[in-house]
Amino acid sequence: MMTRLHGFIKLTITNTFRTPLSSSQLGLQFSPHTTILASLHHNSFSNGDRPYQKVTNLDHALYLFDEMTQRQPLPSVIKFNQLLNALTKMKHFSSCLHLFKQMSLIGVPVDAYSINIAIKCCCSLFRTKDGFALLGCCFRRAVVPDVCTFNTLLDGLVLEDRILEAEILFKKLIKQKLCEPDVVTYNTMIKGLCKFGYTDIATGLLRLMDERGCKPDVVAYNTIVDSLCKDKMIDDAFNLFKEMVFHKLILPDVITYNSLIHGLL
Numbered sequence: 001m002m003t004r005l006h007g008f009i010k011l012t013i014t015n016t017f018r019t020p021l022s023s024s025q026l027g028l029q030f031s032p033h034t035t036i037l038a039s040l041h042h043n044s045f046s047n048g049d050r051p052y053q054k055v056t057n058l059d060h061a062l063y064l065f066d067e068m069t070q071r072q073p074l075p076s077v078i079k080f081n082q083l084l085n086a087l088t089k090m091k092h093f094s095s096c097l098h099l100f101k102q103m104s105l106i107g108v109p110v111d112a113y114s115i116n117i118a119i120k121c122c123c124s125l126f127r128t129k130d131g132f133a134l135l136g137c138c139f140r141r142a143v144v145p146d147v148c149t150f151n152t153l154l155d156g157l158v159l160e161d162r163i164l165e166a167e168i169l170f171k172k173l174i175k176q177k178l179c180e181p182d183v184v185t186y187n188t189m190i191k192g193l194c195k196f197g198y199t200d201i202a203t204g205l206l207r208l209m210d211e212r213g214c215k216p217d218v219v220a221y222n223t224i225v226d227s228l229c230k231d232k233m234i235d236d237a238f239n240l241f242k243e244m245v246f247h248k249l250i251l252p253d254v255i256t257y258n259s260l261i262h263g264l265l
Helices: 002-006 058-069 077-089 093-105 112-124 128-140 147-159 163-175 183-195 199-211 218-230 234-247 254-264
Strands: none
Touching: 058 077, 058 093, 077 093, 077 112, 093 112, 112 128, 112 147, 128 147, 147 163, 147 183, 163 183, 183 199, 183 218, 199 218, 218 234, 218 254, 234 254
C-alpha cells in the first residue's frame, strides 16, 4: 500500500472507476414517514418564500413536503431544495433521501443542488456507493456535477477508510479535467492521508496545492502539524508551523497550538 501511495503526487492513473450503478439499483429503502402532528397549522406557507427558516423538526418538514406536493402547479425545485437542506442540517439524512426520491417520482426536475444534497446524505450514512450511483444519474440527466459534488464523494470515501479509491478519484479529477480541485478538495485528501499516517505524502500534496495556485489555509497546515505531532516528529511539526506563520502569513489558531502542546508532552 505504501508503494502504491508514493506514486500519488505524480498523478499517474493506473486504475479506472467501475461503472456507476443505475438509479434503479440504488436500493434506497425507507419506511413511510410518521403521521403529521395535528398541532401543525395549515398556514405554514403564509410567509411565501421563507417557510424553511422555521423548520425545526422532522414532522414539520414532512408536513411542509406534503403541502408542497399537493400544490398545482408544483413549487419550483428551489423550494424543495431549501427543505432538503433544512433536513440535512438537522442530520435527518435518511428522511432527506426519502423526500429526494419522492421528488423524482412526482416529476420535480431535480438539479445539481438537489443531487449534491442527496449525495451528501448517502456519504453521511456511510453509503458512498449510493452516492456514486447518484453521480451516474447526474450524467444521465445531463446535470453537470461541480466541485462540491466531488468533494462530498471524496469525503465519503475518506470517512469509510477507502483512501486508495479517494486517490483514484482525486487524480481522475485532475487528469480528465472534471473540475478544478479547490481548498476543500485538497484538505479532504490531506485529512485522509494523515488519517493513515502518510504525512510525507500529505506534505507533498500541500506543495502541489500551492503549485497549482490553490492557496493552502490553516486547516491544511493544522492537519499535517497534528499528524506530525502524533508521530512525535516535533521538529518537522515546528518547521511547518514556522512556514505557515512566517512565509505563508497564515495565522495559527487554538487547534494549531493544541497540537504542538500535545506533541511536546
